[in-house]
Amino acid sequence: MRMNAGPVVKDVVLVGAGHAHVAVLRNFGMTPLPGVRLTLITREVDTPYSGMLPGHIAGHYAADEIHIDTGPLARFAGARLYQDEVVGLDVAGRRVICRDRPPVPYDIVSLDIGSRPNTADIPGAAEHALPVKPIDGFLPRFAALRARVLAGTSRHVLLVGAGAGGVELLLATEHRLRREVADPAALRFTLVAGSGGVLPGFPAALRARFRAVLAARGIAVEAGARVAAVEAGAITLSDGRRIAADEILWTTQAAPAAWLAETGLALDERGFLRVDAMLRATGREDVFAAGDTIAFDPAPIPRSGVYAVRAGPVLADNIRATLTGGALRPYRPQRDALYLISTGDPHAVGTRNGLVLGGRWVWRWKDWIDRRFMRRFRDLPAMPGAASGPAAGPASPLADKAALRDISAIAMRCGGCGAKVGATVLSRALGAIAPFPRPEVLVGLAAPDDAAVVDTGGPRLSVQTVDYFRAIVDDPWRFGMIAANHALGDIYAMGGEPQTALAIATVPYGLEAKVEADLSAMMDGANAVLREAGCALVGGHTSEGAELSLGFAVNGLVARDAFLRKGGLRPGDALVLTKPIGTGTLLAADMRGLARARWVQAAIRHMCVSNRRAAEVLAHHDVSAATDVTGFGLLGHLVEMTRASEVDARLILDRIPVLDGARESVGRGVFSSLQPQNVRLRRAVRDLDRAQALSDYPLLFDPQTAGGLLASVPAARAEACIAALHEAGYAAASVIGHVLARSDALEPIVLVPSEPAARPAAREAVPA
Ligand SMILES: Cc1cc2nc3c(=O)[nH]c(=O)nc-3n(C[C@H](O)[C@H](O)[C@H](O)COP(=O)(O)OP(=O)(O)OC[C@H]3O[C@@H](n4cnc5c(N)ncnc54)[C@H](O)[C@@H]3O)c2cc1C
Incomplete structure (x- = not known):
């Protein structure tokens, strides 16, 4: 997760990853402003460079060559990346209104959302x-x-x-x-x-x-x-x-975006946003804009990418100057831009100041200019620590001195915090204690499972679990969803139905308004998931700490004869996995600016998918054992099941659904910090030398967040079960192996690269 090292004083929200905003991101990445948090909200995370679009259509460029990947760029800038469509602006409340997520508060907002061809005036x-x-x-x-x-x-x-x-x-x-x-x-x-x-x-x-x-x-x-x-x-x-x-x-x-008309901002007669020479919306100091979406008050300018690109540095400087109380500078559009227009074949004709030149060399010149432009946003300089920047303090250049005084007081309060207890320490400590042996505890520390099961005397048993972890994505709303899904996964893995949840939240020290906004967004996301699960949020506890963190203690209910144990694997059963793996390596790659934004956004969407419907489908297909795949990785959780069930298992590697980009990330040697711990379980793999050489082997140890369910169903029902899972929205669900009778071998897990039998294969898909 990208976090400012210090508290946030000002929020700058960039709407649209247009040609000017990519320059703003690069500028803030090169020279971070302490205490300033950037958030980019964009409909598409791969932003097209229109200058190369005709070349792509003509077949000269691949799709990735004409797109700027906003993931590494936002990471470089220390910016949060929200993929969403903005549908309004609450100028009075200083909030950006999005289609899917809760409003995003800002101190300064900038719009670079382009335009669209005008189809409204012509019938049909x-x-x-x-x-x-x-x-x-x-x-x-x-x-x-x-x-x-x-x-x-x-x-x-x-x-x-x-x-x-x-x-x-x-x-x-x-x-x-x-x-x-x-x-x-x-x-x-x-x-x-x-x-x-x-x-x-x-x-x-x-x-x-x-x-x-x-x-x-x-x-x-x-x-x-x-x-x-x-x-x-x-x-x-x-x-x-x-x-x-x-x-x-x-x-x-x-034509401009229709929602601009609802903002109350000054527009021209065609609905474009009027801006002054400093690129500020007319009469406002907190709203900036550039590119096709503006009507430039000093003089009309063409709606062309060249002008949006040139506005970028001025926009960055003026946002910075507004934050620091410095002088703004006017945007002076060039009188006559160089136009290089391609003819597809590949030739181009160029014109500037009335001069016209054409030929194949003009195409090569255009190609050189376009590729150089793209490299500015692709080959980002290594800037150690740039994205996090030093904390804002009294010496900060920010103009809001009252906020900086508040921050200094907070900084004194938070010294020395953040100590953590490691997992090994915890398990050693727990191993040394003897819990009081209550007869109602049916599943507890003596034989741990995904959740504890307690007989409270009612018609159903109580299923109890707790999960808590620090924010793994920089979007508090999405993180809330992920944390809730992660916690509920244990209840579903036990065959239970979530009933109530208590939240445990840690919010970083900061200005009250900023803390409140992050906490609200996080709880809004979490509650949406809990509501969808029919689980009542009944209370919780919030404290201040070094990092944004969230967890839930969840209570569920399960029929007395229907709770699932890890130990229920039956030889001959099919092993079903409901979601693709790879979140650990992808999040690690994202932190290092090495992951494509579309991979990370897809992984986030998968983590936001509830296991509820999958659990229902499995229950209808005679599931005998289940677990949710989380921190130990697929192999670690499978080994827990085989041990508890006293069976062996065969995994078919090419049947295991893998998130887009996870193979590339592992191929670059990028792993989660938990990976080495998980890899210790390789001793459970038979014929290790051969197995290690198989592709996707490292992914078996990749720790998952809000992963899918791993379950065993009778082989005869596997095909119908997978079809029903696909139908329920788990498009990547797949039979990934089989349960084997226990053998004499010490290692319970057999890895095979593929298996020819016609079983339903995973379909590549990403939830909407
Ligand atoms: C075929 C074609 C070729 C062209 N060739 C050239 C050329 O060679 N040279 C040139 O100078 N110009 C060219 N243009 C014009 C050029 O495309 C535009 O002038 C330029 O893209 C405008 O840039 P911008 O920064 O304003 O917005 P855009 O580049 O359009 O970017 C807008 C961004 O905002 C995002 N967005 C839009 N709405 C929302 C929303 N509601 N919420 C969140 N995000 C949103 C989009 O996803 C996108 O990331 C061409 C146009 C076309 C159609």
Whole structure:
């Protein structure tokens, strides 16, 4: 988890990972500001660089080459990364309103959310045209378009909008598709240019050049009239002409996000956010913005990535200056930007100050500029300790001196805290004590299981468990969900139903408002999970400490004859795992800035999936033993089960579902700090030398947080059980091995790389 070393004094929330904000993140990573916490909220964690999009469509770049991965960048900046869509801004309450998560408080907010093609004004456009933005929505749809063209069901591709983006995109599409189909001459392409013609606003020489390129490539240009309506498979122009097409792409004039209109901020007549020369929303000192989403008050500027990129350093400096009480500087957009427009093949034509140059070398030049830009956000300099930065103190440059005085007082209070008791120490200490032997304790320390079981005299038995750990992700809301799921997992593993929970929380020392915001978000996430489980949160205890931590003491109920033990494995049964493994290595890689944001976000989503429905499905399929896979890793928990059941087990490595990125992370030698402890259990593996050479072997020891259930079900019911688990949303659930009768061998676990039998395999999927 990325934590500021000191208390947070100011929260800066960046909305959207647009071209300006990536520069702000890099800037704060290079020069952290003590006491300032950055949070990036973005809909897509892989943010596309539009300059390379046509090159990707044309087939010159892979998808990862044209995206900036916000995970390592946010880590570099010491920023929290929240993947969500912002749907509003409570300017009076200084809160960002998100689609999924609770509002995120800010001291300063900055918007760099881009724009989208305007489909609202043309009847039918929103329903029947494919907008190019947001680009990440466009890419899968373009892949579907391409598949239709390759299958021969689409032949005529029409693009509306003849600005630089539209022209480049259609040329790239034509280049790609004509090379891929068997009969290139059968394809038709049309550019609908409107009354301004091709590339309006550009020098005449450039426009003439592109008209010639389009003609040479057999792309029809329809100019002189605007699109009046769109229907399925056709457009109608304002002069009455109707043009039929199989595919209609849309890249017309940009439109702003609709929710800006609800914020009360000053907007221009088209709904873009008005900003002053310092990139502040008109009349506000706490709201900044840059990129396509702004209407720049001093003078109109084009909506182009170049201007968003150039605004980035000014935006960073002005946010910093506002926090430190320094002088802000104006953004001075360049009068004439260099435009390099590619023709797909790969050639490009460039223009600046009226000069026009073209050729293959211009493409190479553009490619060099674009790759250099991407490297700035990919090859981040090693900055030891940069992300955490020194704690804010009285000498801090922050302008809010009252808050800094409060922080100094807190710093004195928290000296010397944070001592922890190690797991080995704990088990030794517990081994030395003799708990009072109450007859009601059916499962306790004498034969520990996932949870204790106590006979309270009622019709059902009481299942009791406690879990507590420090924040493993830097998002308190998600962490609350994960902690609750982790604690409930023990109840489900015992076949129980959660009833009540008591929370134990530690919050870091800090300003009251900041502490309250984190605690509220964390408890909001936790309570959502508990509510969904039908588990009442009935109380708890909160204290201050060095790190954000959360745990739950959970009580559950289980029918007297239905509680599951680890010792219930039956030879011949199938071993079922309900969730993929790999959270330990991925979280470790994330801490080191080595994990892709999409891997980490997917792992977080998996940790937020409850085991409740899985437990129900297992119960319907005659489950005889279960455990939740957590800190000891898959192998450690399986060994606990085989020992208690006095059986052996075979694991089939290629059946074990693994989170995206976990193999890459292990391949780079990145492991959780618990891994070495877990690896000691390798002595339970038969034929170790051979087993160690198998791929995925290290992942067996990877400690899991809020992992899935490992359970045994009769082999005859395994297929139906897996189908039901998939149906219930556990898309990665898989039969990962079998229970064997106990052999003479000392080692109970046999590892095999694969097994040919036709059993349902794990499907690769991530919960929404
Ligand atoms: C085909 C095409 C080619 C282009 N080529 C070029 C070019 O070569 N050079 C050039 O200068 N310009 C080019 N442009 C224009 C360029 O795309 C835009 O001007 C530029 O992307 C604007 O950058 P931005 O920072 O404003 O926003 P964007 O780059 O669009 O980034 C917006 C970010 O905000 C996030 N976001 C959006 N809404 C929300 C929300 N509600 N909540 C949370 N996150 C949100 C998105 O996920 C994204 O990360 C091209 C455009 C197109 C369509």
